[in-house]
Amino acid sequence: MLQITCPWCGARAESEFSCGGEADIVRPLESETLSDEAWGDYVFMRKNTKGVHKEQWFHASGCRRWFNAERDTVTYQFIRTYPIGAGASGDSHGAD
Amino acid sequence: MAQTNRIPQGGRINRAVPLTFHFNGKTYQGVEGDTLASALLANDVHFVARSWKYHRPRGIITAGVEEPNALVQLESGAYEVPNARATELELYDGLSAKSVNAKPSLENDRLAVNQKIARFIPAGFYYKTFMWPQKMWPKYEEFIREAAGLGEAPTVLDTDRYDKRYAHCDVLVVGGGPAGLAAAWVAGRAGARVILADNQPELGGSLLRQPASIDGLPGLEWVARIESELAAMPEVQVLRRSTVFGYQDHNLLTICERKTDHLPLARRQGVRERVWKVRAQRVILATGAHERPLVFANNDRPGVMTASAVSTYVRRFGVLPGKRAVVFTNNDQAYQTALDLYEAGARVTVVDPRTASYGDLPQQARRRGIEVKYGTVVSHASGDLRVSRVTLSRYQGGRLAGDAGSLDCDLLAMSGGFNPVLHLFAQSGGKARWDEQKACFVPGQSVQAEISAGACNGDFSLARVLSGAVQAARRSLELEGFALPRLPAWSVEEQGEAPLLPLWLVGDRDKVGRSDKQFVDFQNDVSAADIYLAAREGYHSIEHVKRYTAMGFGTDQGKLGNINGMAILAEVLGQSIPETGTTTFRPNFTPVSFGAIAGRELGDYLDPIRKTCLHEWHVEHGALFEDVGQWKRPWYFPRNGEDLHAAVARECLAVRNSVGMLDASTLGKIDIQGPDATTLLNWLYTNPWSKLEVGKCRYGLMLDENGMVFDDGVTTRLAEHHFLMTTTTGGAARVLNWMERWLQTEWPHLKVHLTTVTDHWATFAVAGPNSRRVLQKVCSDIDFAPQAFPFMSYRNGTVAGVAARVMRISFSGELAYEVNVPANLGRKVWEALMAAGAEFGITPYGTETMHVLRAEKGYIIVGQDTDGSVSPIDLGMEGMVSKAKDFLGKRSLFRSDTRRHDRKQLVGLKPLDPKFVLPEGGQIVAQPTSGGMTPMLGHVTSSYFSPILARSIAMAVMKGGQSRHGERVYVALRDGRSIEVEVCSPVFYDVEGGRQHV
Amino acid sequence: MSDQLIQEAPLVGIKSKLAAAFVKGPKDFGLVERAFMTHVTLRGDPDSPAFRGAVEEVLQLALPSGQTITASASGCSAVWMGPDEWLIQSVEETGPELERALRQALAGEHHAVVDVSSGYTVFELSGRRVREVLAKGCPLDLHPKVFPVGCSTQSHFFKAGITVLHIAEELYQLVVRRSFAEYACLMLLDAADEFIR
């Protein structure tokens, strides 16, 4: 079981969280103008990163906030977790 | 039978407490402090097992967790344990065990014949032989399963209690030998929260079998001193009989604590095993080392044991396993075993391939007059059920160099050096490193927050063990920011030691496979010849060789044999051991019982059972319950012995003709507040929400981004910026999480707050033509006149004296109201409504009646009539899909696939036989079919007998169904019949919908 | 007040089971349901002085900014639930009263106030074994060094969501959703089996 650092609650057991998959997928505006392929790409296609992966997590049994994480899919180490919108320069919370 | 091998005094046993036990049907005596293995050896029982494949006689090799042979089926019935290691079973009065792999008995084992055909069934035999013909496989499988061995799965339910707990600490120390004790003591002194876990009943580790002097104290007195000091430290917890079996991610270690296995069955109480899930800031691995066997012909004869095991039996258990002993060693350590045996009264000869050794222990041995044969190896053991003689060869330049006579013996203690126990280190992600000088793998770089100390770090001398452990503790404390205590400097006399001579396969390379077997993995019957064969057949990767030969796949996971196997493979391939690779040790270190894995989450505790505030009322009124998600919902309320059919018919007609009441409290309810609430609803639902007036309700469909229906429900506008959304019972949490996700990640600028109020509000559906009259009797501050309180609107009022929200909505097609009151007052209001409705025969109804009523109206249930592949268009609800706005999932409705006209669409089905109720899930076909390949047109999703229509009805999804009303098709039954049905609109009753508007 | 007499607590179905559970008495582990406490969920912008000011005026307490509890002199307390969420507890005022007062005070501020009094119940856990009992199903580190008196946080006990409040030494409260209350209580009694039997 992983230990995940919620930006608001601190280090907690994985069982309090659920993973939302890849982060930073922006819902396209004016979706009706998109081709089937472009829309399908947004709905279905996800990276399968080996290495550092940006993903969304939800502190479901905690503060109920969604946040972003950078996690190494090989070592399972969290490089950092940060609030949505804080982006690359936002508050950083290391896993260690 | 007397304990003929029991030494009169010494050891960690209590001779004053004799214990009776049974092994393979015979009764023996042991003493308190024994293991089953030591007690058997005390009774001179060496032959305890048959091997897995060849059914060769086998004896006890080790004294611990690494034992490959002495596996027993322990006890029977509810206490039965397969494959228990006799070396770890603490003896208790009345213990009963039998050998595995031996039928009908150990002595008369039917498959012992396999020994004779052994040369015909080498590694890979099963793969090659039983491949074909394929149709024979079931027969082969039966034979292989019977022949392949180990214990039998118990047939009776395990009645023991198992539980789990979480724990947290600054430092977790694994192993209670000298290294672990020293590290725990230092960390404890610094005030750190420490957990020390040791798999033995008694702390001390190797000091339980080795003489030592620390600070002038005998080893075990030092252990007792440390132990009592640890006990006095409030933040230190010592777990005995506790095996750390897993090193998981992020420094979570899993420990199995055995709490009752050492007690007689009748005295066992409470938890048998507890799994500890320990999140440790730092871990100190002090797991010790396992002694390597030596690989010579017939090295598996009973009476051949590792030297350290022999010392353990002599010094810890007061048992002398043999009186005429040969010690075969390539290192100095095993000379201690020679001394132990000698002091216990055995005749001892040491066989050592080295030309000489001037270490302290060999010198001591020689001073006592123990004969030492240098430059010599044991190349062969003989004896049938027990070793009786060993053949010696001269050893020069890594080769056998001629006969060196033989020795009669009844015990052979062997030592090929020590393997640090790297299992947990490997599980933590660490890679082992080969230490050429020590001829063993040692821990490489740490991956997680752990440090190895003591023998598992390749430190084999006590002085280095202790100083290494102190340093490991110090480093851990520094990294965690603790002020260091004064570090101890325990003084230990260093012993002079000569280097070991690596010795892998003892025998002629060119004769491997043509003489008696030289075992590498005892439990899986893998011999040196099998490794040679694998190499010849092209398996050069150790991982492939493992799988080809099954080396390391037993319950012992290759603890004894893997390194020897790897070294032998390296020799065959003419490469170094590090080039050959290391094996990966995976969890679990030792087998874990299913009970421990399950813990307490069994039966009613498996999953939450959620109940509404009316549950007790339902029970009192005879409801039968249905599980809906985690909820218990009344299914129906039988009266006077009614069956489901009769009760549901009565309940349905009560609602259609007068009034009924349903506990709908399980519906998900989400309070939505904020100026952007309508914007959010417009995104979530397919239909528009901006123009919904305050006080009005509207039904909505929610899609996922794939355009498929994912939830539905009625949402009410309570105030300008305040809505109450209802969701399906099963979808409540999913919908709230979905909404929160969009709000927080995609639209954080929207000013909306969501609060779950599912549990706060009790919800009752009062349905039927008399529902208005019932409500009017208990609520005087709402005008229930049809124009004043029209369909799909909401009012605040006081129902039975309780502030309530009343919605005029209907899931039955009848005039109906939903009454919401705080759940703490739910029962009072429900009872008031029941009393008020008595004159109308108000009838409580359950989910089955609710389902029939809504199916008569063609209302879907998400998750029953839809399955995640059904769009609103498929449901015939295109009218609810807004053209004017974007919403989640909208674009997917215009993909080429979702626009197809032959998609499965919602229809009604009427069986031509109106008494026949179709099975839900039944497949729709065009023609009657009696099996074989037939195109399937769709399937039945809901099916009931409608009491008001006095006929059977069904809902289904069917290819192109919306344009096929009036057609006749068939539903195929499992029994081969095909039932003719007419395709129709899914609205069966009150098609104009007038009844709910009255 | 009349409501008090006719309200029914979430644990009504296992009342007798609960009473019979404590053979040894509550010395090592005690569990009492504190039903019918007022609970109001409050949402708002923690960085808005107007929001904080209005709330403090009504509740007579300062909203906590981290995982702690603040209390007023009149028996009202605020529990931190998330960066913009608090659970207001009261034994004096009813849910609708508190809801009304806060909504009035917060008019004009973006906020949400929701009476959820019937949606939750409170278990009071006492005794020297409380932490051990909770550790059977809750992954939190509740060591007093890490989670001292005055702290609160959310987690799960087995499969029930819980809010844990550290009230005093060897005294904790669990706020549990009504529909999970019976399950959570049975799991607590089961976890405490070795300490109460």
Ligand SMILES: [Zn+2]
């Ligand atoms: Zn959190």
